[in-house]
Amino acid sequence: MTTPISNAKYIKSGELKIFSKEVFDFVNFYNSDGYLIIGDAPYKYFSSKRLIVISSCKIEKHGAIDYIFGYGNIYIMQYSSIEETYCAYVKYTKTPSVIYVEPDVTIDLGKQSLPKLTLHEPITQHSWGYDYLRCKDAFDYILHNKSIDELPEIVVGVIDDGVESVGSVLGNRLLAAHSFVGDSSQAQISNMGHGAKVCSVLMENTLENAKVISYKIFSERETALAILRLAEIQAELDGVDIVNSSYGMFVKFESRLHKPLHIASAGNVKCNVPQYPAACDGVVSVAGITKDGMLSDSSTFGDWVNVAAPSESIKLPSIYGVDEYGDFSGTSCATPFVTSVCAMIKTQYPDLNNQQIKEVLYSSCNKANIPVQHGIVNMFNAVTYLYGRNIKEIDFSRADKELIMV
Numbered sequence: 180m181t182t183p184i185s186n187a188k189y190i191k192s193g194e195l196k197i198f199s200k201e202v203f204d205f206v207n208f209y210n211s212d213g214y215l216i217i218g219d220a221p222y223k224y225f226s227s228k229r230l231i232v233i234s235s236c237k238i239e240k241h242g243a244i245d246y247i248f249g250y251g252n253i254y255i256m257q258y259s260s261i262e263e264t265y266c267a268y269v270k271y272t273k274t275p276s277v278i279y280v281e282p283d284v285t286i287d288l289g290k291q292s293l294p295k296l297t298l299h300e301p302i303t304q305h306s307w308g309y310d311y312l313r314c315k316d317a318f319d320y321i322l323h324n325k326s327i328d329e330l331p332e333i334v335v336g337v338i339d340d341g342v343e344s345v346g347s348v349l350g351n352r353l354l355a356a357h358s359f360v361g362d363s364s365q366a367q368i369s370n371m372g373h374g375a376k377v378c379s380v381l382m383e384n385t386l387e388n389a390k391v392i393s394y395k396i397f398s399e400r401e402t403a404l405a406i407l408r409l410a411e412i413q414a415e416l417d418g419v420d421i422v423n424s425s426y427g428m429f430v431k432f433e434s435r436l437h438k439p440l441h442i443a444s445a446g447n448v449k450c451n452v453p454q455y456p457a458a459c460d461g462v463v464s465v466a467g468i469t470k471d472g473m474l475s476d477s478s479t480f481g482d483w484v485n486v487a488a489p490s491e492s493i494k495l496p497s498i499y500g501v502d503e504y505g506d507f508s509g510t511s512c513a514t515p516f517v518t519s520v521c522a523m524i525k526t527q528y529p530d531l532n533n534q535q536i537k538e539v540l541y542s543s544c545n546k547a548n549i550p551v552q553h554g555i556v557n558m559f560n561a562v563t564y565l566y567g568r569n570i571k572e573i574d575f576s577r578a579d580k581e582l583i584m585v
Contacts, residue, residue, distance in 0.1 A: 198249040199359040199409045205247050206403045209257050224430055225264045229283040230256045231405050235276045241267035255405050284430045286407050288340060288373055288400045305383060307470055308489030308516055313559035314384050320562055321527055330388035331529045333522045335381060336419035336439060338410050339374030341395030349378065354390045357413055359406050360398040376507045377425050377515045379495040384519035388526055392417055404432060411435050420525060423518040425511035427454035434459040440533040442518045444510035451481030458483050463537060466551050467513040478510055480550040487555045488516035520558045527562040539564050
């Protein structure tokens with residue numbers, strides 16, 4: 180019989196990092212059987228036998244064998260069976276004080292390998308993605324009558340497997356690095372880990388006014404939705420402008436980000452089945468393309484996917500200042516290209532809201548014969564799209580369509 184570890188320990192609401200460590204330990208303690216999606220509806224998403232509940236006041240346990248709560252009435256409820264978990268879920272959905280309830284499920288960083296290539300000669304050229312998006316032309320346009328110091332600071336939150344704050348050539352572009360996966364020994368990553376590669380794409384394809392805050396939620400290739408939720412709360416508290424999510428899963432869940440613009444990878448399975456959070460309402464979903472502008476053989480696609488970006492064999496240097504380089508591929512790689520474009524749109528047009536930024540992004544895409552809604556992103560097209568127009572006189576209500584003057 181499993182022994183509960185929490186005894187309903189209360190964590191003071193101001194101590195999110197302490198609470199996140201408690202949640203990490205709690206989740207790992209009860210995860211001996213993993214997160215296999217088993218059975219048929221309505222039970223298929225409840226195999227963790229755990230619920231995430233946010234309530235405006237104290238809640239009933241509804242048969243939970245253990246639970247932990249804190250930070251603004253966030254409850255992580257553990258049950259002994261899938262059936263009991265589902266029954267409790269139904270009861271919470273009918274409880275007026277419950278703001279939301281959802282099953283805790285697995286978030287997958289992807290099964291792609293992360294090959295390394297050690298070189299003794301530095302790479303002097305930009306990646307082909309940088310050239311494809313016309314980043315240099317976009318930078319020249321933005322800086323035509325301005326200096327870097329005059330540009331607004333744009334903060335990108337990278338929710339991934341983390342970056343080291345020590346020894347990184349990100350320098351002052353890395354504002355903070357949060358870990359939600361336990362102590363510092365569990366937070367260590369390799370020089371060319373997944374999150375480091377995402378940041379490397381961002382550094383290459385944005386100006387120095389774009390900063391990064393790292394949120395580490397993966398200690399291995401998978402994590403729990405409960406851990407992601409805490410990182411989302413921290414990102415909201417930090418006031419980031421954009422969140423980059425280069426991960427996904429077929430299990431449906433909602434994005435809980437409200438203020439930041441959310442960009443997410445569509446997935447690395449060649450099918451048209453939605454993955455999440457990319458398919459969530461309001462999230463910009465990203466497919467991958469090859470050098471010749473065709474859909475990548477490994478990219479997810481469909482009429483739910485918004486845009487596409489470079490995603491194959493993007494050669495990037497380590498952000499840690501060593502002679503180590505890696506090829507980055509997949510929609511995990513395409514996503515920070517789109518995040519970079521959005522960061523530069525906001526740099527050029529800081530008064531645009533998230534919906535307006537998305538509409539400029541979509542309307543400025545290069546049209547292509549690939550199965551996504553709007554085409555392939557183009558940074559130069561995006562930052563020049565509103566040239567000569569009075570933004571106050573533009574009709575932004577025609578979502579996902581070409582902007583028109585009123």
